[in-house]
Amino acid sequence: MSGRSRLAVCGVLATLGTACAMLPLVERTVWILQAALLLCVQTAVGVAARRVPLARWLTVAAQALVVLLLLTLVFARERAVGGILPGPDAFEEFGRLLRQGVDDVGRYAIPAPATTSIRLLLIGGVLLVGLVVDALAVTFRGAAPAGLPLLALYSVGAGLSKGSAGRLWFLIAAAGYLLLLLAEGRDRLARWGRVFGGGAAGAPAGVAAGLAAGGGPALAPVRTGRRIGALALGLALALPVALPSIGGGLLAARGAGEGPGSDGGTISAVNPLVSLQNSLNQPENRELLRYRTSAPSVQDLYLRIVALDRFDGASWRASERRITDVPDPLPTPAGLTTGVRTARIGVSVAASDGYGQNYLPLPYPAERVRVPGQWRYEPEGRALVGDHGQTTRGVRYQVAGLLVEPTAAQLAAAPAPPEQLLREYTRVPPAMPKVVAETARKVTAGAADSYQQAVKLQDWFAASGGFRYDTEVRSGSGPDAIARFLEEKQGFCVHFSFAMAAMARTLGIPARVAVGFTPGTPQPDGTVSVGTKDAHAWPELYFEGAGWTRFEPTPSRGTPPEYTVAQAPSAPDPGVPAPEPGRSRAPQPAPSADGGCPPELKKVDGCGGVVRLEAGGSSGGTSPLTLAVVIVAALAALLLPALPHLWRRRACARRLDGRAGPRPLAAWRELTDSAWDYGIPPDDSLTPRMAAARIVRDARLAGPHAEAVGRLATAVEQTLYAPSPPPAGATASADVEAARAGLRASAGRRARVRAVVAPRSAVRVVWACAGFWAGVRSAARARLRRLIPRSRPFP
Amino acid sequence: MTTYDERASHGAPPAPAEPGGAAGPAAALTATAERVRRSVESVIEGKPEVVRLALTVLLAEGHLLIEDVPGVGKTMLAKALARSVDCSVRRIQFTPDLLPSDITGVSVYDQQRRDFEFKPGAIFAQIVIGDEINRASPKTQSALLESMEERQVTIDGHTYELPSPFMVVATQNPVEMEGTYPLPEAQRDRFMARVSIGYPGPEAELRMLASHGALSPLDDLQPVAHAHEIGKLIEAVRAVHVAEPVLRYAVDVVGATRQHPELRLGASPRATLHLLRAAKAAAALAGREFALPDDVRALAVPVLAHRLLPTAQAQLGRRTAEQIVVDILRRTPLPDPFGRQPPGARGL
Known part of the structure; x- marks a missing residue:
C-alpha cells in the first residue's frame, strides 16, 4: 500500500473512531454502518482522483460531488432526477430534512430515535468531517490540522452524551487520530528512501527496509511512535482521575441537566445526589457566585437551581417539563395569595467563570430576571434553563423577587391544596418501604394539621431524631436508601431533604426537593460569596396561600425558616439526649444578632448560617500590616513594568555624565544601546567603525545624525588604540543626543513607543545580575575549597 | 631574458610635498601618497582597492605578488607604480633559461686590474618588476630569496646592499601552468601580499578604451614622488x-x-x-x-x-x-x- 493510500485509510478509521462518540446519542446504531460505507466510497474517490492525478482542489470537489450524490441516493431518492441526480426538489427535501432534524434534536431526549432527519444530520456530519480530514491529511498532507475537524466531531458527541462511557469513546477517537499521525510520520520518513530499522529481529534486510512499500514488521521509528502514542493515550486517560477538578459534578456545565431544547422542547435533570456530594466534599471551598442584595438579611436567601418532583421510592428526580420563553414578569407563584406578607428584594448575581451550570440559581420566588444570553423558563419549578449550551459561566444577572414570610398561624390554617397538585405531589411509589410512612406517622403523632406535622418532621431530623450530618456517607440508591438512612441516622442534606419530602408525601402534604445553595458568606465589601460548600438540597412543602414553602431538616446546615421556629416547641424533647457540639463538622455557633437560633438547633450546631454571617462581618477589619503589604504589592505591581524604562534613564544619565567610565566608551555604549532599543541589536563581531556604519545604514541616518555616529566611533578608536587619548570634551554627549534624535526620527511609532516603554537593552540588567551571581558563587566555592583542605593520602 | 633600465628621464620634478605646512608633516605625507595613488589609478581604471594595496605594500617595505589571468593589467600596475615614483626601476622577464646570476649579478675577471669585478644584476634597482615569475626555474627563483628578505646580495663572499626603498613586484599567471614552476613556499612567504586585479567593470573598460585606445597611458606617466619622499613615508609608517x-x-x-x-x-x-x-x-x-x-x-x-x-x-x-x-x-x-x-x- 502506498503512503497516501495508507494515510487515506487511516483518515477513514480516525473519522469513524471519532464518530463512535456519537453512538450514545441515538437509540439505534445502524447509522454508523451506513456512514462507514459512504465514507469508504468517498475516500476511494479521493484515492482514485489523486492517482490520476487531479489538481488538489479538483480532488476535493470530486469527493464533495460524490458525497452529494450518495446522500441524494440515500435520503432523497424519490425527489432526485433519475433517482440519483440532485435537482431542486432534492435540495428542497434536504432542507426540509435538515430543519426537521434540528427540531428533532430539540424535541427528543438522549438517546433520540434514529429518525431520517437525525440520520441525515449524523451521516452528513460524519461525511463532511471525513471529507475535511481526507483533504487536510492526504490531499494537502497535513495530518496534524486534521485533528481539528475530528475534535469538533468528538466534541458534539462528548458534549451531548451523558458521558457514561466517555473514556471508551475518547480512547477510540484519540487512537484513530494517533493512527493518522503515525501514518503521516511514516509516509514522511519513507520519502527519504530506505530506512535503517535497527534491530528488526529476524527480518530480512529488504523487508525491514521496505518502509516505503509498507510491508514487513514495524521499524524502530514506527515502533517508537506507537509507544509514544500509547503512552500519551494512557496519560490522557489516567491523569484526569488524579487531578483535582470541580468538573463533572452538580456544578459542571452538564451537571444538573442536559439537552436543553428549543421551542416546545422538554427538560429533565439528572440525579444530583452524587454530584452534590462531590461538591460538598471538594477539598477547598471555591467561590461560584457572588451576589449583592437589597434584602436586610440574607438568612433566607436560598438560591434554587432546580426542583426535584418525581419520587421513585429510591431518589428524587426532576420530571420532564415543557419550557417556554422567559416571561416578564414571571407568573405569580403557585398558591401564593395576598394574605401572606411578602417583601420585595433585589439581587444582583455574578457567577464565576469556573461555574458552568445550565440552570440559573435564583431566589424563590423570582418575579423578574434580567439575564444576558439564551435562557428559557420552566414554569412548574420556576427555573431558568440555558438554551443552546448557555451556561452560567461568567454571567451577571439581576433578579427581583419576593421574600415570602407566612406566619405559623397562616400555615396552620392553610386550606386544602388543589386536587391535581395534591395528587401529583403526594404520589409515592408502592414499592416504598413501609417504614417510611410508619416513621412519619410516629414522629408526627399528635400534630393537629399539616403544618404541625411538617414542623415536627423538621425538628425530628434537625434536633430530636439524633441524626448526624456527614458528607462522607455513601449517597446510596435503590428502594431501601431512605429506610437505611432513617435507621443509620447519618447523612447529608440530600438524605435529609429526600427523607423529609418522602415522609411528608406519605402524610398527604405535597412535597418536592429543591437543589441549590444556602445563602453563602457575607464579605466585607457588602457582597455575599457562595462557594462549593454552600451546595445544598432542601424540601419544599406546599401550603395553600403561601405556596411552596422551604423547610430545613438538615442539622448544622442553613437556617430553619422563621415560620417553623416561632411555633417550635419551647423545650426540647426530654427523651432526646443533646448531642455533643464536637460531633458536628460545622463551626461552633455564636449568638446571632437577631437571636433567631432556637435552642434545639443550637444543640446540633444548627445555626451555621448565622455563624457564617457573623464571621463574615467580623473578618471585615484589615490589620495595618496587611494593608501595608497590599499597598507595597500594588506599588510594586505598578512599578514593575516601568523598571526597564527607569533603568534605561539612569544608565543613560550615568554614561553621559562620565560616571560610567571613560566618556567616549560610555557614550559609545549608550549609542549602541539606543540603537538596540530601536531594533538594531549590538554585534560583538563588529569593530566600532563597522558598527557605526551599520547603525547609519540600518537606521537610514543622514547628515548631522550620521556624522555624530561617525565622530563617536572615531573617539572610541582613539580612546582604545591611539597612543594618546582624545582630548576630553563635552561633544560625546551632544553626539549621542544627535544620534538618538536620528534614530528616533527614523523609527516607526511602534518602535519609538517600545524604545521608551520596554527598551530592549534593559536586558543588560539581567545579564549583570547573572554575572554578579556567578561571581558570588565562584567566590563562595573558592572560599569553601580553602576551608576544606583536600584529604591527602598517607605517605 | 630581458632586463632594461626603466629609470625615467624625468623632465619635470614631481610636485613637492608640503613640509611644515599648516597641515603638518603627516598631512604632507598623506598628500604624497595620495599623488602616487592617483597617478597609478590614472593607468589602472576602476581598481582603487588594488592600487591602494600596492601602495600599502610599497610603504610597508614589502613585496607584491600580482596573480591573475593574462591581460588584466598586472604588468601595467607594476610599471605604473614604478613610474609614479622617481626611483630606479628594472624589469626582469622571467623565462626558463634565466640564470640566478642574471638576477643577482656576476663577478667577472678584469684582466687589467687582475681582479674580479662585480657586475650587478637586475635586482639592483629600487623597484624590480619580475614578470611571469613562475616561468623561471626554482633555482633562479631562489636567487631572489636573500635579496627580498635581507635587501642584500651575497656573491663570492661579498655582500652588496640593495638600494632603499626596495620593492619586488612580481606577476604570475595562475591559469597557464604548463612549463611553469610554482613558487616554493619560502618564496611565497617573502611576498608581503598577493593581489588579483580582476576584470574591470563595463564602465571602467569603456573608459579604458577611450583613454588608452591610441597610445599607452604609461607614456604620459610622470613621477609624482621622489624616492626620498617615499623614504619619509616609510619612516612615518614605522612610527x-x-x-x-x-x-x-x-x-x-x-x-x-x-x-x-x-x-x-x-x-x-x-x-x-x-x-x-x-x-x-x-x-x-x-x-x-x-x-x-x-x-x-x-x-x-x-x-x-x-x-x-x-x-x-x-x-x-x-x-x-x-x-x-x-x-x-x-x-x-x-x-x-x-x-x-x-x-x-x-x-x-
Whole structure:
C-alpha cells in the first residue's frame, strides 16, 4: 500500500473512531454502518482522483460531488432526477430534512430515535468531517490540522452524551487520530528512501527496509511512535482521575441537566445526589457566585437551581417539563395569595467563570430576571434553563423577587391544596418501604394539621431524631436508601431533604426537593460569596396561600425558616439526649444578632448560617500590616513594568555624565544601546567603525545624525588604540543626543513607543545580575575549597 | 631574458610635498601618497582597492605578488607604480633559461686590474618588476630569496646592499601552468601580499578604451614622488602606533591559521610581521597615527591567503585559502572595547 493510500485509510478509521462518540446519542446504531460505507466510497474517490492525478482542489470537489450524490441516493431518492441526480426538489427535501432534524434534536431526549432527519444530520456530519480530514491529511498532507475537524466531531458527541462511557469513546477517537499521525510520520520518513530499522529481529534486510512499500514488521521509528502514542493515550486517560477538578459534578456545565431544547422542547435533570456530594466534599471551598442584595438579611436567601418532583421510592428526580420563553414578569407563584406578607428584594448575581451550570440559581420566588444570553423558563419549578449550551459561566444577572414570610398561624390554617397538585405531589411509589410512612406517622403523632406535622418532621431530623450530618456517607440508591438512612441516622442534606419530602408525601402534604445553595458568606465589601460548600438540597412543602414553602431538616446546615421556629416547641424533647457540639463538622455557633437560633438547633450546631454571617462581618477589619503589604504589592505591581524604562534613564544619565567610565566608551555604549532599543541589536563581531556604519545604514541616518555616529566611533578608536587619548570634551554627549534624535526620527511609532516603554537593552540588567551571581558563587566555592583542605593520602 | 633600465628621464620634478605646512608633516605625507595613488589609478581604471594595496605594500617595505589571468593589467600596475615614483626601476622577464646570476649579478675577471669585478644584476634597482615569475626555474627563483628578505646580495663572499626603498613586484599567471614552476613556499612567504586585479567593470573598460585606445597611458606617466619622499613615508609608517589589543588581535588571527582544520600549513611569524606592517601602512595612508583592528581585518586576506596550504579535503570541497581566512576573521573575537576600562568604571 502506498503512503497516501495508507494515510487515506487511516483518515477513514480516525473519522469513524471519532464518530463512535456519537453512538450514545441515538437509540439505534445502524447509522454508523451506513456512514462507514459512504465514507469508504468517498475516500476511494479521493484515492482514485489523486492517482490520476487531479489538481488538489479538483480532488476535493470530486469527493464533495460524490458525497452529494450518495446522500441524494440515500435520503432523497424519490425527489432526485433519475433517482440519483440532485435537482431542486432534492435540495428542497434536504432542507426540509435538515430543519426537521434540528427540531428533532430539540424535541427528543438522549438517546433520540434514529429518525431520517437525525440520520441525515449524523451521516452528513460524519461525511463532511471525513471529507475535511481526507483533504487536510492526504490531499494537502497535513495530518496534524486534521485533528481539528475530528475534535469538533468528538466534541458534539462528548458534549451531548451523558458521558457514561466517555473514556471508551475518547480512547477510540484519540487512537484513530494517533493512527493518522503515525501514518503521516511514516509516509514522511519513507520519502527519504530506505530506512535503517535497527534491530528488526529476524527480518530480512529488504523487508525491514521496505518502509516505503509498507510491508514487513514495524521499524524502530514506527515502533517508537506507537509507544509514544500509547503512552500519551494512557496519560490522557489516567491523569484526569488524579487531578483535582470541580468538573463533572452538580456544578459542571452538564451537571444538573442536559439537552436543553428549543421551542416546545422538554427538560429533565439528572440525579444530583452524587454530584452534590462531590461538591460538598471538594477539598477547598471555591467561590461560584457572588451576589449583592437589597434584602436586610440574607438568612433566607436560598438560591434554587432546580426542583426535584418525581419520587421513585429510591431518589428524587426532576420530571420532564415543557419550557417556554422567559416571561416578564414571571407568573405569580403557585398558591401564593395576598394574605401572606411578602417583601420585595433585589439581587444582583455574578457567577464565576469556573461555574458552568445550565440552570440559573435564583431566589424563590423570582418575579423578574434580567439575564444576558439564551435562557428559557420552566414554569412548574420556576427555573431558568440555558438554551443552546448557555451556561452560567461568567454571567451577571439581576433578579427581583419576593421574600415570602407566612406566619405559623397562616400555615396552620392553610386550606386544602388543589386536587391535581395534591395528587401529583403526594404520589409515592408502592414499592416504598413501609417504614417510611410508619416513621412519619410516629414522629408526627399528635400534630393537629399539616403544618404541625411538617414542623415536627423538621425538628425530628434537625434536633430530636439524633441524626448526624456527614458528607462522607455513601449517597446510596435503590428502594431501601431512605429506610437505611432513617435507621443509620447519618447523612447529608440530600438524605435529609429526600427523607423529609418522602415522609411528608406519605402524610398527604405535597412535597418536592429543591437543589441549590444556602445563602453563602457575607464579605466585607457588602457582597455575599457562595462557594462549593454552600451546595445544598432542601424540601419544599406546599401550603395553600403561601405556596411552596422551604423547610430545613438538615442539622448544622442553613437556617430553619422563621415560620417553623416561632411555633417550635419551647423545650426540647426530654427523651432526646443533646448531642455533643464536637460531633458536628460545622463551626461552633455564636449568638446571632437577631437571636433567631432556637435552642434545639443550637444543640446540633444548627445555626451555621448565622455563624457564617457573623464571621463574615467580623473578618471585615484589615490589620495595618496587611494593608501595608497590599499597598507595597500594588506599588510594586505598578512599578514593575516601568523598571526597564527607569533603568534605561539612569544608565543613560550615568554614561553621559562620565560616571560610567571613560566618556567616549560610555557614550559609545549608550549609542549602541539606543540603537538596540530601536531594533538594531549590538554585534560583538563588529569593530566600532563597522558598527557605526551599520547603525547609519540600518537606521537610514543622514547628515548631522550620521556624522555624530561617525565622530563617536572615531573617539572610541582613539580612546582604545591611539597612543594618546582624545582630548576630553563635552561633544560625546551632544553626539549621542544627535544620534538618538536620528534614530528616533527614523523609527516607526511602534518602535519609538517600545524604545521608551520596554527598551530592549534593559536586558543588560539581567545579564549583570547573572554575572554578579556567578561571581558570588565562584567566590563562595573558592572560599569553601580553602576551608576544606583536600584529604591527602598517607605517605 | 630581458632586463632594461626603466629609470625615467624625468623632465619635470614631481610636485613637492608640503613640509611644515599648516597641515603638518603627516598631512604632507598623506598628500604624497595620495599623488602616487592617483597617478597609478590614472593607468589602472576602476581598481582603487588594488592600487591602494600596492601602495600599502610599497610603504610597508614589502613585496607584491600580482596573480591573475593574462591581460588584466598586472604588468601595467607594476610599471605604473614604478613610474609614479622617481626611483630606479628594472624589469626582469622571467623565462626558463634565466640564470640566478642574471638576477643577482656576476663577478667577472678584469684582466687589467687582475681582479674580479662585480657586475650587478637586475635586482639592483629600487623597484624590480619580475614578470611571469613562475616561468623561471626554482633555482633562479631562489636567487631572489636573500635579496627580498635581507635587501642584500651575497656573491663570492661579498655582500652588496640593495638600494632603499626596495620593492619586488612580481606577476604570475595562475591559469597557464604548463612549463611553469610554482613558487616554493619560502618564496611565497617573502611576498608581503598577493593581489588579483580582476576584470574591470563595463564602465571602467569603456573608459579604458577611450583613454588608452591610441597610445599607452604609461607614456604620459610622470613621477609624482621622489624616492626620498617615499623614504619619509616609510619612516612615518614605522612610527605608526599599534596598541596592544591590535597586536594581540593580529597574533590571534595568524595563530588561528595554524590550528584551522582545513589548513595543512598555517602562516609564519613573518606573516604576522608583514600583517602588522601592512596594517601600519594602511593606517598611515588613511591619515591615522595608530592602527586599528579594522586595518588588520582589511589586510588579512591579501597578506595571509597566499601563504596558506589548504588540506586535500578542503581542496576537494573547493575551499580556497581566501575563504578560510574570511572564516577565521569571522571566528576570531575582536578586541572588546569595554574590556580595558580603567578600574572602577562599571560596564552598565
